[in-house]
Amino acid sequence: MGWRPAMVGGGGDGRRWWVVVAGGSGWWWMVKWAKTDISNVAGELALVAGLVMWATTFPKIRRKMFEVFFYTHHLYILFVVFFVFHVGIAYASIMLPGFYLFMIDRFLRFLQSKGTVRVVSARLLPCETLELNFSKSRGLDYTPTSIIFINVPSISKAQWHPFTITSSSNLEPEKLSVMIKSEGSWSRKLYQMLSSPNSIDRLDVCIEGPYGPISTNFLRHDTLVMVSGGSGITPFISIFRDLVYTSENLKCKAPKILLISAFKDSSDLTMLELLLPSSGAPVEFSKLKLQIEAYVTRENQHMNDKKPVSSIWFKPNPSDAPITPLLGQNGWLWLGAIISCSFVIFLVSMGLVTRFYIYPIDKNTNKVYSYGSRAVLNMLLICVSIMVTCCVGFWWNKKRNAMDSKQIQSMEGVTPVSSPNSWFYNADRELESVPQQSLFQSTNVHFGKRPDIKRILFEQKESSVGVLVCGPKKMRHEVANICSSGLASNLHFESISFSW
Numbered sequence: 001m002g003w004r005p006a007m008v009g010g011g012g013d014g015r016r017w018w019v020v021v022a023g024g025s026g027w028w029w030m031v032k033w034a035k036t037d038i039s040n041v042a043g044e045l046a047l048v049a050g051l052v053m054w055a056t057t058f059p060k061i062r063r064k065m066f067e068v069f070f071y072t073h074h075l076y077i078l079f080v081v082f083f084v085f086h087v088g089i090a091y092a093s094i095m096l097p098g099f100y101l102f103m104i105d106r107f108l109r110f111l112q113s114k115g116t117v118r119v120v121s122a123r124l125l126p127c128e129t130l131e132l133n134f135s136k137s138r139g140l141d142y143t144p145t146s147i148i149f150i151n152v153p154s155i156s157k158a159q160w161h162p163f164t165i166t167s168s169s170n171l172e173p174e175k176l177s178v179m180i181k182s183e184g185s186w187s188r189k190l191y192q193m194l195s196s197p198n199s200i201d202r203l204d205v206c207i208e209g210p211y212g213p214i215s216t217n218f219l220r221h222d223t224l225v226m227v228s229g230g231s232g233i234t235p236f237i238s239i240f241r242d243l244v245y246t247s248e249n250l251k252c253k254a255p256k257i258l259l260i261s262a263f264k265d266s267s268d269l270t271m272l273e274l275l276l277p278s279s280g281a282p283v284e285f286s287k288l289k290l291q292i293e294a295y296v297t298r299e300n301q302h303m304n305d306k307k308p309v310s311s312i313w314f315k316p317n318p319s320d321a322p323i324t325p326l327l328g329q330n331g332w333l334w335l336g337a338i339i340s341c342s343f344v345i346f347l348v349s350m351g352l353v354t355r356f357y358i359y360p361i362d363k364n365t366n367k368v369y370s371y372g373s374r375a376v377l378n379m380l381l382i383c384v385s386i387m388v389t390c391c392v393g394f395w396w397n398k399k400r401n402a403m404d405s406k407q408i409q410s411m412e413g414v415t416p417v418s419s420p421n422s423w424f425y426n427a428d429r430e431l432e433s434v435p436q437q438s439l440f441q442s443t444n445v446h447f448g449k450r451p452d453i454k455r456i457l458f459e460q461k462e463s464s465v466g467v468l469v470c471g472p473k474k475m476r477h478e479v480a481n482i483c484s485s486g487l488a489s490n491l492h493f494e495s496i497s498f499s500w
Contacts, residue, residue: 033372037371038086038087038088039085039086039371039372040086042082042083042085042086043082043083043086043087045078045082046078046079046080046082046083046086049075049076049078049079049082050079052072052075053072053073053075053076053079056068056069056072056073057069066161067159070160071158080099081379084375084378084379085371085372085375088371088374088375089371089374089375089378089379092375100339100343100382100386101339103382103383103386104335104338104339104342104386104390107386107387107390108326108327108390108394109208109326111390111391111394112207112208112326112394113149113151113160113206113207113208114206115206115319115321116204116205116206116317116319116320116321117134117135117205117206117207117320117321117322117323118134118135118316118317118320118321118322119132119133119134119135119202119203119205119314119320120133120134120135120175120313120314121133121278121311121312121313121314122194122203122311122312122314123274123278123309123310123311124191124194124195124309124310124311124312125267125270125271125273125274125309126267126270126308126309127181127265127267127268127270127271128181128182128188128191129179129180129181129182129191129231129268129270129271130179130180130182130190130191130194130195131166131177131178131179131180131274131278132150132177132178132180132205133167133175133176133177133278134175134176134177134178134205134207134322134323135174135175135176135320135322135323136169136174136175136176136322136323136324137174137322137323137324137325138173138174139324139325139328139329140169140176140210140323140324140325141169141170142165142169142176142210142212143212143213143214143215143216144168144212144216144218144235144238144239144241144242145164145165145212145213145216145235145238145239146164146165146209146210146211146212146213146238147162147163147164147165147209147210147211147212148162148163148165148176148178148207148208148209148210148211149161149162149163149207149208149209150162150163150178150205150206150207151205151206151207152186152190152203152204152205152206153204153206154193154203154204155186155189155190155193156186159186160208161186161187163178163179163180163234164178164179164234164235164238165177165178165210165212165238166178166179166234166237166238166241166274167238167241167277168238168241168242168244168245170242170245170246170249171241171242171244171245171277172241172277174322175277176210176323177274177277177278179231179234179237179271179274181230181231183231194312199312200314201314201315202314202315202316202317203314204317207323216239216242218239218243218255218466219246219252219253219254219255220464220466221255221462221464221465221466221492222255222256222462222463222464222465223255223256223257223258223460223462223464223465223466224239224243224255224256224257224258224465224466224468225258225260225456225457225460225465225466225467225468226239226257226258226259226260226468226469226470227260227451227453227467227468227469227470227471227475227479228259228260228261228262228469228470228471229261229262229470229471229472229475230262230263230264230268230471230472231271232469232470232471232472232475233259233261233271233272233470234470235468235470236259236468236470237274237275239468240257240259240275240290241275241277243255243257243288244288247288248288254288254289255466256289256290256291256462257288257289257290257291258291258293258456258460259290259291259292259293260293260295260451260453260456261292261293261294261295262294262295262297262450262451262471262475263294263295263296263297264296264297264298265296265298265299266296266299266447268296269294269296269445270309272292272294272439272443273309275439276439278311290439290442291442291444292439292442292443292444293444293446293451293456294443294444294445294446295445295446295449295450295451296445296446296447296448297448297449297450299447299448300447300448301447324397325397326394326397327393327394327397328397328400334393334397337393338389338390338393341389342385342386342388342389342390343385345385345388345389346381346382346385349381349384349385350377350378350381353377353381358374358377453475453478453479453482454478454482457479457482457483457488457491458487458488460488460490460491461490462490463490464490464492465488465490465491465492466492466494467479467483467491467492467493467494468494469493479493480493
C-alpha cells in the first residue's frame with residue numbers, strides 16, 4: 001500500500017473533493033534518502049539538531065549551565081551538513097555568504113587557540129576573586145567592555161570560559177587583564193590552585209579573542225553613572241581605566257563618573273582595588289572627577305579579620321608568546337585577502353571538478369550525478385580552501401610577531417611578592433601611592449542597606465547623563481525602567497550587553 005487519493009464527495013457545481021489516505025508504506029517516505037531529489041532523512045536529522053540547540057538557549061540553561069549551552073551549539077555542524085543534504089547545494093548556496101564568513105572566523109580562532117600565552121602575574125583578592133595579567137603586544141588594540149575566551153589545560157582541556165577584559169589597551173599597552181570571580185567549579189579550582197601554599201610558579205593558558213564593540217562613545221555625556229552588583233563591576237573597570245588615559249594623555253574633557261556598586265559583604269569591597277592596574281596608574285588624575293558609592297548589603301559594620309590582597313608573579317616559558325593581533329597590524333586587509341583568495345580557490349577547484357569529473361559521469365552514463373555526492377564535494381572544497389588560506393595568513397603574521405616572542409624568552413623569572421596595602425583593610429595606615437589615596441578619598445561605603453537608584457539618578461542635573469548597568473536581572477530591569485519612564489529627560493540608558 002502507498003499514498004492514494006480517495007473521493008469522498010462532490011459539490012453540486014460538478015467539483016469533487018479529495019482526501020489523501022496514508023497507507024502502511026507511508027513511513028517509507030520518512031526514511032527515504034533520495035539520490036537525485038530532496039532527502040527527507042537529512043531534513044529530519046537537521047531538525048533534531050536545531051531543536052536540541054534551541055532547547056539550551058533558555059536563560060536558566062544558558063546562564064546556569066553555560067558549558068551545556070556552549071558545547072551543544074557545536075551541533076550547528078551537523079545541522080548545516082544535513083541541511084545541505086536535505087535541500088541540495090544549489091538551494092543551500094543562499095546562506096553561503098554568511099556561513100562562509102563564519103567558517104573563516106571560526107578556523108582563525110581555532111588556530112589562535114592552539115598556542116599558550118604569557119601570563120605575567122595574578123592578583124588574589126580575599127573575596128575569592130583573582131585578576132590575571134597577560135603580556136600583549138603594543139599593536140593589539142581593543143575597546144572597553146571587550147571579552148576574551150580562556151582555557152586552562154591543567155584544569156580542563158575542553159572548557160572555554162568568556163571573561164570581560166578589565167584593562168585598557170591605551171593605558172596599559174603591554175598588558176591585558178581579566179577578573180575572575182569564583183562562582184563555578186572551574187573558576188573555584190583556578191582560585192584554589194593559585195591561592196594554595198604550594199602555588200604553581202607558571203600557568204599555561206590558551207586564549208581566543210579579544211572580541212568587543214568596534215567603538216564606544218562615553219565622552220558624549222557630561223556624567224556617566226555606572227551601576228553594578230557584585231562582579232558586575234568588571235566591565236566598568238575597563239571603562240574607568242580608558243577614561244583615565246583619555247583625561248591624562250589626550251587632554252580631552254572626560255565625563256564625571258559616579259560608580260554605584262552593591263556587594264554582599266565587606267570582603268567584596270576589594271574588587272574596587274582593581275580599578276587601579278597592578279603595573280601602576282598615572283600619579284595624578286585629578287582631572288577625572290570620580291565618586292564611588294559602595295553598598296555592603298549583608299553587614300552592618302566593617303569586618304577587619306580578612307586576608308590581605310596578594311600577588312603572584314609567574315616564571316616565563318620559551319613556548320609562551322604575548323597576545324598579538326590575529327592577523328597582524330593590517331588585520332582587515334589580511335582578512336579581505338583570505339576571504340577573496342579562498343573563495344577564488346573554491347570556485348576554480350569546483351569548476352575543474354565539475355568539468356573533468358562530474359560532467360563526464362553525467363554524459364557517459366546518462367544519469368544525474370548524486371545530489372549527496374555533489375554536496376559532499378562542494379563542502380569538502382570549501383573547507384580545504386578556507387584551511388589553506390587561513391593557515392598561510394596566520395603563520396605569515398606569526399613570523400612577523402616573532403620579535404615579541406624573543407623578548408618573552410629573554411625575561412627572567414621573578415618570585416612572588418605581596419601587593420601594596422589594601423585601601424579598606426589598612427585604611428588606618430598611610431596609603432603607599434597617590435592614586436590609592438585619591439581613590440580611597442573618593443569612596444563612600446554604606447553598610448546594611450541597598451542603593452536608592454531612583455533617587456540617585458534623579459539627582460543628576462547635568463544635561464546628558466549616560467547610565468550603564470551590569471548585575472542581577474532585577475537590577476538591570478529597575479535601571480532600564482527608571483531611564484525609560486520619561487520623568488527625567490537627561491537620562492540616557494546605554495544598551496550594552498555585559499551578560500551571556
